[in-house]
Amino acid sequence: SQLFILMVLFELGSALLVPLAIDAKQDAWLAILLGMIFSFVLLLVYHRLYLYYPDLLFTEYVQKILGKPLGFALAFVYILYFMYDASRVLRDFGEMLLAFAYPDTPLFIANALLILVIIYTVRKGIEVIARSGELLFIFMYFLAIxxxxxxxxxxxxxxxxxxxxxxxxxxxxxKVVMTQTLYFPFSEIIVITMILPYLNNPKKAKLTMFCATALSGVNLIITMLINVCVLGVNLTARSQFPLLSTVQTIQVADFLERLDVFFMLALIITIFFKICLLFYAAVTGAANLFKVKSPSSLSYPFGLIILFLSIAIASNAQEHNHEGLKIAMFVVHIPLLTIIPPLLLIVAFFKNRRKRVKNNFSPE
Structure with missing residues (x-):
């Protein structure tokens, strides 16, 4: 249940904020649906790799599959990816907060306040993150309903x-599926390969992964349907944060209005957990890779790097969005999330097959 909750919160994350798949215009909901369905194939890849190495983190079994030098380098690249992705989501949070609530507050201050809470949470470990998710998941869904x-x-x-x-x-x-929705947010769930070894009941991992992705996909489809129905295609495409624009239009009986503050809370919850998981994956992976005995000691330096990277990543919100949807998608997401994992699985398959053949023919 905790894995399910963390996956749903992670996949909703910053995807609720942006006009997801709006390049498909009024068919954005269909692009999200197909992206979710195609991502099931990648989930099978991630799960199969986990079955081959159930006690190892992703950054560990990459070295087993590719050998020490190449595996070490690739594991380091994935740690950098987790940090980069965390900084992008942190920037999304800061931009949202400044646009709707604190226009005169420096972006650095808004981002620093959240990253401090995240550093504290990550230092407490994955169990605390998961239990926090259980508490806030109910609150978020209450607001959503x-x-x-x-x-x-x-x-x-x-x-x-x-x-x-x-x-x-x-x-x-x-085209939108193959350039956007398959990678953001569904394939980003590769981050769970850094927490799967800690499961109490590994047999239910596959079903949990599929159910969580299906629920978050349905939520994103409903969100985009509502955005397009309320705002129209053109206004949704032009809006930096269409969901909050939609919520601002709510007016019931000249009494209930200006409810965007409550829904900002729901968005902050999902963004918080997305950054937490990416941050945790980077810290755990780095501690494992560089043989650091106390992973929590890396929390502060990594937090500072993510904070400063979130500021330096782009000079304004438009540049940040362009980099995320047009550049990072092709340079970072496609190779790291959809090309390399299947190749790792192919190599792992042949390695494990050879090992089984050796064991079968070895003298007792």
Missing amino acids: AGFILIISSGLIDFKNLQPILEAGLFPVL
Whole structure:
């Protein structure tokens, strides 16, 4: 249950904030659905690698599969990726907070306050992160369901905004799937390969992974459907944070309005856990790779690196979004999340097969 909750919170993360798959226009929901379905193949890859090396972290069995020098280098690259991804999500948090609540507050201060809480949480270990998830998951879903009911009751939804379906055919949707939704947010869940060895019941890992991805996918589909129905395609595409723009339009009986503060809380919860897991993966992986006896001692230096990287990563929000959707997607996400893991699985398959053959023919 804790793995399920962490995966759902992670995948929702910053994906709730941005106009996800809006390049597919009114078919954005379909692009998210197909991205979720295709990501199941990658989940099978991650799970199969875990079955081959159930007691090892991803950064450990990469070295077993590829050998020490190459495996060490690749494990180090993944640690850098976890830190880079954490800094991107932290920047998303800061931009959201400044845009809607604290326009005169420096970005550094907003990001520093969150990273301090994350450093404290990560130092406490994965069990504390998971238990915190159990508490805040219920609160977040309460807010989400309340918001959904309020949007419907305020009469804002216009289903005509979803028409025509597949206006330009299936190709533009598939293009968005292959360039965006497959990688963000679904394939980013490779981070769980750094916590799977700690499961109490490994047999349920596969089902849990599929169910969590399915639930988060459905949530993202509903979110984008509501955004497009309420705001329309053009306004959703132009809005930096369409969900918060949608929530700001809620007005029930001239009494309930300006509810964006409550939904910012829900978004902060998901962003907090996404950064926590990425941060934890980077700290644990680095401690394992460099033989650091106390992983928690790396929390402060890593936290500072992520904080300063989140500021230096781009000069403004537009540049940050462009880098994330157009550059990092191709340079970082595609090779690290969809090309390298299947190749590792192929090598691991042949290595384990050879080992089994040796064991079968070895004299008793």
